[in-house]
Amino acid sequence: MKKTLVISDRFPLPEKFGADIRTMNLARYFAGLGLVDIAYLSDLPSGLRQMAGAGGHLEKEDVFSGKYCLQKLEYPRTLRGRFGMSVRGFPYPVREYSKASMEKLVALIEFGGYDFVLVRYLRNTAGFFGLSQAAKMKVIVDIDDVLTLSLYDTLFTPTNNALRKLFRAINKALLTYYQTRCVTAFGACLVCSEKDKLDLWGEKASESIFVVPNTLGMRGPGKLPMGSGFAGRHILLFIGALHYQPNVSGLLWFLENVYPLYRNVYPDAVLLVVGRDPLPEVIEACARSKGVELHPDVPDVVEYYKDCRAVVVPLLEGSGTRLKVLEAALLERPIISTRKGVEGLDVVSGVHFLEFNDDRSFCEAYRALSNESVYDALVASAETMVLERYSNSALSASMSKVVAYIDSRKAKMSSPRSHTPAGQPSDEAFN
Template sequence: MKKTLVISDRFPLPEKFGSDIRTMNLARYFASLGSVDIAYLSDLRSGPVQAQGAGEDLEKDDIFSGKYCLQKLEYPVSLRGRFGISVRGFPYPVREYSKASMEKLFALIEFGGYDYVLVRYLRNTAGFFGLSQVAKRKVIIDIDDVLTQSLYDTLFTPTNNALRMLFRTINKVLLAYYQTRCVTVFGACLVCSEKDKSDLWGEQASESIFVVPNTLGMRGSGELPMESGFSRRHVLLFIGALHYQPNVSGLLWFLESVYPLYRNVYPDAGLLVVGRCPLPEVIEVCARTKGVELHPDVPDVIRYYKDCRAVIVPLLEGSGTRLKVLEAALLDRPIISTRKGVEGLDVVSGVHFLEFDDGPSFCEAYRTLSDETTYDALVTRAENIVRQEYSHGALSTSMGEVVTYVDTRRASSLAFSSRSHAPAG
């Protein structure tokens, strides 16, 4: 029996959000190999806060044998402080753990008897380069969102300050270097798509980088009865974390540049905006835009799928693969998306989804859904490819390759360590 430690931002139950779904998918894989513990940040909305009201469902889904709360140090407010921490080896958004949490993590990783340590996100690896060589080999970093690509600028508020702009440029270089070190030093690194792997490392990608696709969590085709959305009125659905800058930017762009034309063509049109922690600008624009309903922090999104005719994914930046696309495909709703919104997924415009890049192309794409045969065909083909390419079986196959690789490298490290410490003669 194997033993795994998962290190995460949030306690991922109940799994309402994309980050939690991926964490639990990976944790369930490791649970199939043996026991799983979790260490998560107590300075975020996690653990006990999320668990309130979850009741029996949380208890049923909770696969973690041990739970450890961690804390991180506050990131410096001043530009000088931020520059200083970056050149010390912690480029933003990598944040140092508190001394007590770092000591706890080191003790767990070095002496806790874990075969694998799964770290969700690069930003949670601060200090890990100080682990022993053998311990480093059992660390698996799930890079997930690749911050050094189009997501990087979304980490910061806009500025015209020359010094801040210079710091951000230097920090990006340091973050890219930090990312490369993680790939070369630790046991393995995971990304969500072949495109992320290619964009980051090209044809010379390290053998320690593995593509592990996103899959849906506890929801699957057939588990939630859905009627066809074809006869629904012209209501669209946008789902996503509303404090996550790519979602916010994409939604605001859609409301300003696309939605007005859509409303002109379909006067009874509406848009349901569903997500957690909406930023003030999201609340404001939804409140003043006719036909738009904002539903923040809802306990379950299924009713909103039932009320819509199509799902929109108006993303202009980001990386990885979109769980919202997979969910829509399994809940019998056609997807209208920008190219960036489906990037990393093996889908074809006009076959599995409808592509748009401005108001006219959106209206043209939506108009094709007036034909019921086209509507149903899009839904069916999208569901089929998700079940084939983004199933739990696909994740298990990918992770099987990861753990085999990590086991082999770790065995080599142990053998080398034994030879190095063997007495002479």
């Protein structure tokens, strides 16, 4: 029986958001191998505490045997402090753990009897380069969002300050170096798509980098009576975290540059904007746009899928794979997306989704949905694609390769041939 420690930004239940879904899918895989503990950076949700021992749904989904709460140091407020932190080996958004939390993590990883340590996101690996070599071989870094590409600029507010621009350029170089160190220092690194792997490391990517696709996990076809959206009103759905900058910039671009023409063509059109923690600019843009309804922090998104005729994904930046696309496919609604919105997914425009890049191409794509056979074919093809390529079995197959790779590396480290005394030639020297 194997034992795994998951290190995450927050406790991933209830499982409502993309980051939590991926965390739980990976945790469930490791739970199939044995015990799973979790160390997280925020307190247990009050709902989970109330349901503990009550046999509720959250308790049934809670696969974690042990739970450890962590803290990180505050990020410096001054530019000088931030620069100092970056050059000390913690480029933003990597942030140091508190002394007590770092000591707790070192004790757990070095002496807790774990076979694997899954770290969600690069930013949560601060201080891990100081672990023993044997401990570092246990570590699997799930990079997920690739911050050194187009996402990097979204980490900061726009500025014309020359010093801030210089700091951000230096920080990006240091973050890229930090990312490379993670690939070479730890047991394995995970990305969401072949494109991310290729963009980051090219054709000569390290054998320790694995593609582990996003999956929806608990939600599957046939579980929810959705009904066809073909005969519905001209209602579009945009769904996503409304504080996440790629979602925000994509939505604002769509509202300003695409939606006005669509609403001229379809005067009764409605855009449902659904997501958590909307930024002020999102609230303002939705309020001043006719035919736009903002629904923040809803308990369940399924009803909004039922109401819509199509799902729009107007992303212009970002990395990874879009869980919102997989969700729309399984909830039987056609997807109209920019190329960036489906990047990282093995999809074809006109088969699994309809592509657009401006207002006219969007209206043309939507007009194609007036043909019921086209509508139904897109829905069926997208659903089949998700079930075949982005299912739990696909994630399990990918993770099995990761586990086998780490086990083989640990076996090589523990073999007598890898412990040749200093000054004594190894067997390879005579071959």
